[in-house]
Amino acid sequence: MAQEDWSEVDAYIVEKLSPPEDPSNQALEAALARNREAGLPAIDVSPAQGKLLHLLARLAGARNILEIGTLGGYSTIWLARALPDDGQIVTLEFSPVHAAVARENIAAAGQAAKLDLRVGPALESLPALEREGAVFDFVFIDADKANNPDYLQWALRLARVGAVVVVDNVVRNGRVLDESSADPDIVGTRKFFDVAGAERRWTATAIQTVGVKGWDGLAIGIVEKA
Ligand code: SAH
Ligand code: DHB
Numbered sequence: 680m681a682q683e684d685w686s687e688v689d690a691y692i693v694e695k696l697s698p699p700e701d702p703s704n705q706a707l708e709a710a711l712a713r714n715r716e717a718g719l720p721a722i723d724v725s726p727a728q729g730k731l732l733h734l735l736a737r738l739a740g741a742r743n744i745l746e747i748g749t750l751g752g753y754s755t756i757w758l759a760r761a762l763p764d765d766g767q768i769v770t771l772e773f774s775p776v777h778a779a780v781a782r783e784n785i786a787a788a789g790q791a792a793k794l795d796l797r798v799g800p801a802l803e804s805l806p807a808l809e810r811e812g813a814v815f816d817f818v819f820i821d822a823d824k825a826n827n828p829d830y831l832q833w834a835l836r837l838a839r840v841g842a843v844v845v846v847d848n849v850v851r852n853g854r855v856l857d858e859s860s861a862d863p864d865i866v867g868t869r870k871f872f873d874v875a876g877a878e879r880r881w882t883a884t885a886i887q888t889v890g891v892k893g894w895d896g897l898a899i900g901i902v903e904k905a
């Protein structure tokens with residue numbers, strides 16, 4: 680029952696505030712359709728969550744965004760649209776197949792000029808970004824959860840003071856509480872909370888979310904001086 684209610688209310692919110700038939704949302708819907716055709720897993724952020732990311736990036740005045748975990752680029756499009764015309768989003772994706780679909784989706788959404796999509800394990804792309812001197816004012820972490828403790832460290836290294844860092848999927852139906860879990864995603868998420876709580880370089884909270892994607896949560900923080 681709970682899931683049905685969450686989904687219905689989520690659909691109501693989206694219908695009222697960002698209806699799929701709105702022309703500005705058609706590229707997003709088209710991206711989801713292309714993802715389905717290509718057989719990508721339907722683990723994109725939800726429409727309401729995508730819009731939240733978009734709003735947070737605009738609130739942060741982001742000009743340079745880093746995303747870890749592209750999939751088909753659904754969240755990438757929401758974030759790219761938050762950027763000024765000369766802004767940039769670097770997005771990191773392990774799978775060449777996912778990356779190819781994302782490239783198409785992002786181009787079809789008119790966001791190709793802002794895109795820097797890098798294929799490979801994120802933990803190899805991140806040091807390269809540091810060598811290039813990249814600095815970000817918004818980071819969205821949404822890849823393999825086992826590496827979230829490391830991704831947070833990289834985000835803090837690559838972000839400017841005052842930058843916003845958002846981490847997806849930190850609740851996972853409450854499984855985050857399972858201290859005896861052997862699931863690498865849960866172990867990684869719990870370690871992420873330990874590291875995040877001890878980390879003086881960022882001030883963070885986490886909010887639980889319910890909706891079409893069930894019960895989950897986002898951690899949101901701001902980067903402080905070292
Ligand atoms: N942010 C996307 C969803 C990402 S799903 C959206 O909301 O639309 C997670 C993605 O992370 C998958 O495409 C997966 O291939 C990718 N991924 C998993 N492990 C990775 C790694 N080590 N480095 C980079 N990407 C990885
Ligand atoms: C999964 C990954 C995600 O990033 C997400 O938002 C939901 C599910 C997964 O791997 O199952």
Ligand code: MG
Nearest residue numbers: 722821847848
């Ligand atoms: Mg996610």
